[in-house]
Amino acid sequence: MKITLAQQRPVYVAGVGWHPFQRPSGTPYVQLGLTAVRQALGDAGLRWADVNSAYTGTAMLGMAPGRPLYKHLGVTGIPMLQVENASASGSTAFRLACHDVAAGTSDISMVLGVDKMPTALGASNDTGVPRLDEVHVPPPVHFALLASEYLERHGATPEQLAAVAVKNYGNAALNPNAQRPKARTLEEVLAGPPIAGPLTRLQCCPIGEGAAAVVVVSDDAIDELGLDRSRCVRVLASVLRSEELYGAKSFDAELTRTATADAYRQAGIGPDDLDVVELHDAFSIEELQYVEAMGLAEEGKAAAALEAGDFSLGGRVAVSTSGGLLGSGHPIGPTGVGQIGEITTQIRGEAGARQHAGARTGLAHMVGLGAVCAVHVLQSVEGPR
Amino acid sequence: MSAPSAHPDLYEVDESGRPTLIGLRDSGGSVSFPFQTHGSEHNGDVGEQLSRIPLAGTGTVSAVVDVHLPLDPALEVPYRLASVVLDEGPMVRSVLVDAPDVAIGSRVRAVTVPVVRNDVEVAELRFTPERVTP
Numbered sequence: 001m002k003i004t005l006a007q008q009r010p011v012y013v014a015g016v017g018w019h020p021f022q023r024p025s026g027t028p029y030v031q032l033g034l035t036a037v038r039q040a041l042g043d044a045g046l047r048w049a050d051v052n053s054a055y056t057g058t059a060m061l062g063m064a065p066g067r068p069l070y071k072h073l074g075v076t077g078i079p080m081l082q083v084e085n086a087s088a089s090g091s092t093a094f095r096l097a098c099h100d101v102a103a104g105t106s107d108i109s110m111v112l113g114v115d116k117m118p119t120a121l122g123a124s125n126d127t128g129v130p131r132l133d134e135v136h137v138p139p140p141v142h143f144a145l146l147a148s149e150y151l152e153r154h155g156a157t158p159e160q161l162a163a164v165a166v167k168n169y170g171n172a173a174l175n176p177n178a179q180r181p182k183a184r185t186l187e188e189v190l191a192g193p194p195i196a197g198p199l200t201r202l203q204c205c206p207i208g209e210g211a212a213a214v215v216v217v218s219d220d221a222i223d224e225l226g227l228d229r230s231r232c233v234r235v236l237a238s239v240l241r242s243e244e245l246y247g248a249k250s251f252d253a254e255l256t257r258t259a260t261a262d263a264y265r266q267a268g269i270g271p272d273d274l275d276v277v278e279l280h281d282a283f284s285i286e287e288l289q290y291v292e293a294m295g296l297a298e299e300g301k302a303a304a305a306l307e308a309g310d311f312s313l314g315g316r317v318a319v320s321t322s323g324g325l326l327g328s329g330h331p332i333g334p335t336g337v338g339q340i341g342e343i344t345t346q347i348r349g350e351a352g353a354r355q356h357a358g359a360r361t362g363l364a365h366m367v368g369l370g371a372v373c374a375v376h377v378l379q380s381v382e383g384p385r
Numbered sequence: 386m387s388a389p390s391a392h393p394d395l396y397e398v399d400e401s402g403r404p405t406l407i408g409l410r411d412s413g414g415s416v417s418f419p420f421q422t423h424g425s426e427h428n429g430d431v432g433e434q435l436s437r438i439p440l441a442g443t444g445t446v447s448a449v450v451d452v453h454l455p456l457d458p459a460l461e462v463p464y465r466l467a468s469v470v471l472d473e474g475p476m477v478r479s480v481l482v483d484a485p486d487v488a489i490g491s492r493v494r495a496v497t498v499p500v501v502r503n504d505v506e507v508a509e510l511r512f513t514p515e516r517v518t519p
Contacts, residue, residue: 030423048429074429129421130394132510133478135457136466145448145468145478152489196466197450245426248447248468248476
């Protein structure tokens with residue numbers, strides 16, 4: 001039986017705020033939004049630190065406008081997400097916040113609608129705060145710098161870094177939905193062309209197009225509609241967090257550490273319980289950093305563990321059986337849904353040639369511009385291994 | 386006399402071409418870069434609680450790479466780029482000049498180079514090895 005808002009605990013509007021609506025101007029969207037949020041907080045008698053989640057309705061700002069705005073209130077790491085639903089974007093953000101509070105996952109949720117005509121740069125690069133590295137540090141260069149630091153600190157080699165891509169292309173070759181379904185040798189990955197630092201082209205994911213979908217159901221739906229319960233996979237944990245301040249450390253890795261720890265607690269499991277993991281390997285260095293942040297390898301030991309086969313099909317925990325973002329591709333919107341689909345397929349035991357034997361518990365991980373991090377834990381209805 | 390700063394909101398440039406990065410200090414003493422008026426990421430301070438402060442422009446390299454992507458018509462590829470942890474704490478990314486031997490751990494300092502942007506010569510920020518005066 002589905003539950004309406006009215007059947008959950010009551011929710012209320014406690015504060016309101018605006019930036020005046022106006023003709024197009026040079027005012028950054030960050031300033032528009034902050035004005036309204038500060039006014040709403042003041043109106044409610046609340047501090048930003050009291051807020052548990054933030055939903056931002058926006059149709060024209062483009063990808064990732066949320067955290068670059070809210071961070072100026074002092075970062076707290078709360079879940080943040082943007083809601084795009086055309087003219088109903090703000091209304092839909094309000095609906096999600098109402099359900100969030102009604103369900104008890106938040107006590108106080110901020111809803112902000114903010115928009116202005118799109119610019120060529122996109123919201124996250126058009127905040128009104130100047131940047132020193134705007135031209136010279138696109139994502140491949142950012143991750144090349146992280147790779148440079150990692151290799152130096154842990155004594156790892158460019159060959160060990162490239163081995164991430166070799167493993168994931170091997171998996172992608174077994175995945176009929178992958179954008180790069182071709183196994184690659186270490187020599188092919190290292191042959192270039194070079195992009196930045198130790199990263200070659202095949203260590204950077206392709207951005208293309210595609211789609212992925214999953215259906216989420218309740219126990220009641222399974223019973224009432226007579227669904228095959230043995231093919232259902234339980235979602236044990238859902239965590240969404242936003243970036244905090246980590247000094248000069250890799251913010252995506254630190255955010256992953258915090259979000260994954262939350263997900264383990266929520267699911268009542270630890271890293272040793274995982275059989276399969278899909279993670280955000282847009283660049284090869286990310287897999288090494290994230291498996292360490294997730295507790296799947298000791299700090300600085302991920303390259304050696306990968307080399308030993310720990311993260312291969314049939315290994316200790318299979319990482320990116322789909323081929324990951326490197327092999328499957330990264331069409332942005334569908335990527336995270338595809339991860340849930342892959343883990344579900346693995347836990348059902350229906351992954352064919354790329355089946356990781358005995359997969360019962362899986363974790364899906366995506367980071368996103370902003371930065372935000374989403375982690376989900378899925379498990380067989382028969383329980384863990 | 387130096388060309389004007391390419392990004393006066395990020396760094397000022399004196400007549401000799403020496404840059405001064407403009408940072409932000411909030412009421413809790415936290416320093417960030419660059420200065421901005423939206424609010425402190427550390428504690429949400431805004432308005433008069435935010436101070437505009439000069440940074441020394443010296444720091445330590447925490448990562449360095451050669452970039453092969455032709456991102457900037459003013460730079461021939463490959464060019465060298467570094468993450469620099471400034472002495473006041475914030476980390477910045479910048480192109481290096483005269484730095485063939487720079488490695489992780491090297492000390493560097495901010496300088497400017499003349500670059501033509503939109504037909505106008507401006508002084509653009511770079512980092513270069515910090516040479517200790519004997």
